[in-house]
Amino acid sequence: MTGRFAEEIVTTHRGGIRGTVVDGIHVALGIPYARPPFGSRRLREPAPVPPWSGVRDCTRFGPVVPQSAELPGAPAWDPRREDVLSLNVWSPVGEPGRGLPVLFWIHGGAYTFGSSAQPDYDGTALARTGLVVVTCNYRVGFEGFGHVPGLPDNRGLLDQIAALRWVRENIRAFGGDPGNVTVAGQSAGGGSIACLMAGPRAGGLFRRALVHSVPDAYFPREFAAALSREVAEAAGLPATADALSAADPQRLVEASDQVARRYADDPLAGPLHYDTVLYGPVLDGDLLTTEPVEALAAGAATAVDLLVCHTTEEYWLMHEVGSMPPVTTEDGLVRYLADQRLPPRLAADYRSLMPHASVRDVFLAIAGDAVFATHSVSLAEAHARAGGRARLARFDRRRTRPDGSAVRAWHAADVPFAFGTLDAEGIDFLTGGPADADDRALSRRMVRAWADFATRGDPGWAPLGANRTPADVHVWSVPHDRAEGELPAHARWRNLRADAMHLS
Structure with a gap:
């Protein structure tokens, strides 16, 4: 449909979705790419969304993942909403199968806050250049990067990989080319992309990477475990998988903020006094075996074009x-x-x-x-x-x-x-x-x-x-x-x- 404001239905691998068309750009918001990461799936790898019948309304952003931040123009976290793993697509209106390049955006926020619903991440202007633009939510803070014994680290990165797999399976329906995907991100989003380039789990899911202001923040597993113990103690919980998986997310958000304030107030606390970010990618020996600079220097992603x-x-x-x-x-x-x-x-x-x-x-x-x-x-x-192609700005x-x-x-x-x-x-x-x-x-x-x-x-x-x-x-x-x-x-x-x- 080509009117200024209309509806358009797109069929994905899991079911139909209804978005809106505004001035020739189809906008689909809040599409689930993984099951809600709560209950039996709490603090675990993302799981596929089951198929649905009928047409799903995708005209509003999905709910925000657990966090304490409230950002201008974006929704705040609502503890009653658990369907937080969603993504959004902006695409020029036209016939499917056009094979347009795809830009996949990963938001920043110190690995602790943020969402794809922030107003500055609206994909309309980029879609007008002939791109299909995708933005996604992923778990942040303790839910996404807190170390929990016996459970996978880097759950936020695993969410991003799951969203990229959704793109590979579904983006043709929006006119995109799954073989021509560029991942883009700023701050924690850029750092996430550096990790995806450094490790094997995201291989083949993107062709190019565009990163802005990448933080030098990758945590040895022992350091991440020590911080998690501090957060668990502040929450009044044992630092075990059972206790942390059953904990109220609000309780862990508040405990994380409490520990961060304690570091900020202590001038003798070392590096965390100046930069009270408690969470970041963990060198877990699986998804991330070495820091990204070392991995890229060893040729981990030479086939990926890079713009920094x-x-x-x-x-x-x-x-x-x-x-x-x-x-x-x-x-x-x-x-x-x-x-x-x-x-x-x-x-x-x-x-x-x-x-x-x-x-x-x-x-x-x-x-x-x-x-x-x-x-x-x-x-x-x-x-x-x-031997990779890299540009710097x-x-x-x-x-x-x-x-x-x-x-x-x-x-x-x-x-x-x-x-x-x-x-x-x-x-x-x-x-x-x-x-x-x-x-x-x-x-x-x-x-x-x-x-x-x-x-x-x-x-x-x-x-x-x-x-x-x-x-x-x-x-x-x-x-x-x-x-x-x-x-x-x-x-x-x-x-x-x-x-x-x-x-x-």
Whole structure:
């Protein structure tokens, strides 16, 4: 149907679904790809959805997985709803069998919160370029990544693999090509993709990978087990499979928040004091046997084309939202470097590159590089050295507000530009205010680059060579894009800091 607003029924392998058609884009929301992960399936691998009779209404997003976060424009977790493993599809209206490229999005959220219903993840603009866009929910927090003795680790990653298998089996019905799938994600979503590339379980489910701001956060099993014991103790439970499987999800969410606050309040707590993320991919010896940089360097995914991007001021977002304790003194900066096992000289090196910055800003620059930027660059370089095709980009879009304050190129600011969702609810916080003409032009360039990469593996600039040079790095900026070597003076120091961090 081609009206501005209509209905369209699509037949999947499990049954018919009814979505809506808006201005030529078919939108199907809340399609289940696995059974509810509760009851006898609690804390276990996702199980297939049984077939249904009739036509299922898929005109609203599915419920959110257990979490305490409430994000602008997105539904909050409702403990009464258990059908949380769902996905959404945006596709251009037309005849089935067109074989359009597929972009599969994995949301971020520190492996602890988030959902596919966030307004900046609307797939309409990308679908208008000729893509079939899929976004999915997956288990986060304790449900997805808490270590439980005798039960599988990395349940959130297993959910993502199950959703990708759904795409392989069903996406033709939406006009997509199951042999031309690009996985895309930011932050925890990008880290998830790095894990899927590193391990064998997702082999053959995607052809390309597009990752933004990948965190260096992979937990040895012993560390994950120790954190789970702390959460169980805070919940008043024994750290056993039976007790944790039977626990109220709300109780584990609250216990996790309690443990995170305790680390944030203790300056002597080591690395978790500065980054109180309790959950992440576990080196379980099965799905993930080694950290992704090592796996990519060994050639684990050379057949997968890779595009990596990070922002130039990642950690300023964490300061703005108050998710990490500030470091504002020289002594505190020295202690941070020691806790993170980073070279003590980094403070002086960064100070020489940004001599007028406050201690807080030096800390934020180092922390952003340590957690996101350097790791993202390392993934691209390792993939290229192993013989894979890897491209690298940085997001450096800045503005000045009317009051003279700076709009930073911080963590997640690039996402609404790449999705073409600059007018979505709650986006002003990430972008610093209403979009202007330069912002909209940048968004069009980023949407086009994502679409071209998903279609044919070429976003518009060359892959990394054997030895990276500034010209190999594409910089997204306003009023126009540039090569890294052409960064303005206020940002030029960023060319050097990844090299300093590599020496750690």
